[in-house]
Amino acid sequence: MNPVRVRFAPSPTGRLHIGSLRTALYDYLFAKKLGGTFVLRIEDTDQKRSVAGGVEDIVDTLQAYGISPDEGVLRENGQIFERGVFGPYVQSKRLPMYRDAAAKLIEQESAYFCFCTPERLVTLRASQEQQHLPPGYDGTCRTITPTAAATRVAAGESHVIRFRTPREGSTQVDDLVRGLVVFRHATIEDAVLIKTDGFPTYHLANVVDDHAMEISHVLRAEEWLPSLPLHLLLYTAFAWEAPAFAHLPLILNTARKKLSKRDGTTAAADFLADYLPMATLNFIALLGWNPKTEQEYYPSLTELQRDFDLSKVNKAGAIFDTKKLIHLNRLHMRTTDPVVLAQAAKLSCSDAEARKYLPLVIERAERLSDLQTAITFLTEENITYDSAILIPKNGTPERTKEVIKTITLWLHDRAEGDWGNADEIRTATLSWISERGWSNQEVLWPVRVALSGSKTSPDVFDIAIALGKKRALQRLQQSLETL
């Protein structure tokens, strides 16, 4: 059996899309599960659409999510480089291979030179639409003799190379997620293989490269399914064995359309600011795949890898719903070490502060970006707030003042030096309140607001302990002054 080699082959035409990240994840899981190799190839055959920094974004994003390739394009110490014996792994550096491949097809008349101008093709398409005919190349240049074509090419006439699609018969494939799919050749038009600028189109380049790089399995999004017969026909024309194919379900927006830039955040790297990498991976893994058990929480790639199976990949598209992502993110945040969490959230606090404060606010945070604001009242020396919120429901300023005064004194005398732990002081204070015949609400509310500066915050005793006796008493004192 051939070794398993799976490639992820994005185009550097913008920032890596969250849908592409899922494809990369499935590529990675599939390859790793089978002890295979995960290859990253850059498909930059469209010079016009390639953007600066595109390759860096792809490589860095994959790395940030922990699914770096074994082979292909990588980055170390800021330097982009390639690893592997099948290089180059960037298509713009492989032009001669595509030209040779195209020349071979021309020679065996599986492809032909086409001299039709873009203008003619536009007119052609317009008239086809008008007559309600299926749009497509009409085959005008199909019948030019090879010698005549060669002469025109030699004379420098602008041209492309088109595939000569068989007019008869059909192609069928056993797709790993869709099962048997059949396409009639008559409905496939003569696709362009080499453009006027000498660059190959995706169709030619991906077939040539997948073969040259000995790719065993191609996992890609469903949008590629319509061009699958063309690719298979190319393998046949070259007399190459085709890899196995798996067309993955699309990720949809809430309008059930293919998720695109217009739907808000779609750049995979942008999710890093709000969600732990593993939370996002966990979420997108479940978008189109299901372990067929009740498990939904996957703490690591290892567990995902253990359960992943192409036969468990769904056919229907899945809507990208952030609610579930948030839920999973909360789950992941809870089990993440505070220091690691602080790093992921890019918090401006020390490791010690992270350990001390994060556990208090984690239950209340949905996103990583909530964390910084959530701990500010703990990390900052001074807090400001509207003193009116110190007064509990049905309370008065006078009463509140008295309560704070009294409990401040009591808390002050509670212990020499610092207080013990939160449970101790909680139990003691609660019985102290009840002994005086006061209500928890009239006491605890103003104290908590005085300590946190907010109507909603963690448990009052947890805050008190986290702040420490000195700072806590200071804040109580300040609250009295503002009332």
Added chain:
RNA sequence: GGCGCCAUCGUCUAACGGUUAGGACACUUGGUUCUCAUCCAAGAAAUAGGAGUUCGAUUCUCCUUGGCGCUACCA
């Protein structure tokens, strides 16, 4: 229009042809609670429609409907 893919709660999804159609998120209600969150308990919520095969269909077949994708010298 043509070609192809798809179809279970609002969403992600389970269910050897036999289940009171299950779980999770979200939602609603109640409990815990100084607030919010957590946590606990409960609830509402789905097999697109029609034929066929079968003792029996969410499951297999066909049709209809609907949705999506592709239809570039973009990937």
